[in-house]
Amino acid sequence: MRSVVCCIVAWFVLLQGELHAQTSYPEIKKIYENVDGTLSIDSYMQALKGMDARANELVRGIDDTQERGRATLLWHTYQRENIFRYWKAIGGRPADLQKLRPCQLSTDPDVPELELLSPEDLKNVLDWYFRVNKSATSYARMKECLYGIKSEKVRQAYAFGLLERELQVNGMSKDLEPVFEVFRCCMKNREIVERVNELEKMYTPVRENAIAPEIVLPDDKGNTFRLTDFQEKCVFICVWALDSVNGADELDTFAEAKKVNEKWGEGGIEFVNIAVGASEDMDKWRKILTEKKQTEWMINLFCDKTKSAFVKDYLIEALPRYIFVEIDGVLRSGWFISPANQSLFKQMFTKNVWFYKRVGI
CATH class of the missing domain: 1.20.58 (Methane Monooxygenase Hydroxylase; Chain G, domain 1)
Structure with a gap:
């Protein structure tokens, strides 16, 4: 008792x-x-x-x-x-x-x-630690967690979670490429290592400086668009969702990019928008193009999300997305900054202008 x-x-x-x-x-x-x-x-x-x-x-x-x-x-x-x-x-x-x-x-x-x-x-504890003490990039955060913190829980819940979020938001940059090997060296959980390998395989084809995967989609005039037909120009692409309530508003944001167009010289860049939806949405798509007058100077494409290879090839998940393809089909970024951030967009959008001018493009 x-x-x-x-x-x-x-x-x-x-x-x-x-x-x-x-x-x-x-x-x-x-x-x-x-x-x-x-x-x-x-x-x-x-x-x-x-x-x-x-x-x-x-x-x-x-x-x-x-x-x-x-x-x-x-x-x-x-x-x-x-x-x-x-x-x-x-x-x-x-x-x-x-x-x-x-x-x-x-x-x-x-x-x-x-x-x-x-x-x-x-996540909160480590986010604020890095924010105050390091102001570190995602790669530096992951590397410090993998090498400098003994907790396997940190590696799985924070470092791997950070890798997934970084890829979803920004894709695979040059700075991020080495992190996959760091995970393979430090992670004890084989399931996580296998998932890291899968992510590397998925994102490598759309990493910075890779040759952009081909895009073949119908336009609003009944023609077939092929990205490889535009290798002598830069191509700036807006991908937006037809089934989103405000998805078409992204076309207004996208149109802001043309204000920077004169810096590229005449005909130096093509503006392409890709509407992602179901096949039964094509009438809705054409109606939007009629209402949005700025689409008259864009190349307007439709992507059937259930059938097109574009969705899989470019890992299209969260929308809107911006894609920048440079001359010769080199992918500058599959996750480019939106024109809504005007000052940073202008800086990033024109960063190679002087190079093009030097080589006479």
Whole structure:
């Protein structure tokens, strides 16, 4: 009987500790929610000490050791986020971040408590660690996780997750190509390694500087478009979804790219839009082309998403997508920046203009 009572008491104490920990996490986060960008760095650092003291009281009140370790990691993450948001609020100058970095409560990401976190919390902890301490590229983040952190959970949940997201959003860049070998060297999970090999095989044909896979699609005039017929020009392509409510609005965004056209010289670039939909959507497609007057100077193509090789060859998933093919059919990017980001788009869109002029193109 006594042992049963002891077990019940122990269970109750543990439960109380866990409940306190669970209810403390949002309380800890709330401490760091507000950022006053009018404070001087010295005043902010003083205010941060007060926030840290309040959070420390909450964490120390957690009885269960594992839960306290988990809460501590999240506490330090909320603190890093606050530092980063304050830094952005005061102008985001590198020298200011150097002054603020020593305020961090911890800077070592290789701790055993990482294993206690959910995948979502794990992502947040490492995202904010890299954001404040490294400002690293996706490749550098993956490499540091694979080489510098012992946790296999980090490698699987964070590093591999980061690889998948990076490929989906930006495709395979030159900087990303070496990461596949790093995964093969460091990953213990053979299923993940096999998946990495599959991703490499999928994305290699549409990597930067590869010869762009052929595109063969019907246009709105009843002709057949072939990408290889345009190898003497650059080809800029917008891929948009017919079944999306605002999918056709992307044609208005795409038309903004023509404002940069004069920098390429007469006839130096072709603008092509590809509508992705089902075969029964062709009437809807033609109606949109009639309404969108700017499509008169574009090449307008239709892609049947269930039959066309284009969807598979270019890994068309999330739309819209922009594809840039340079002279001689070289793929600059299968995931090019949208003209909606005007300043960065103009810089990226025209980055090879002077090269073309030097060689007389």
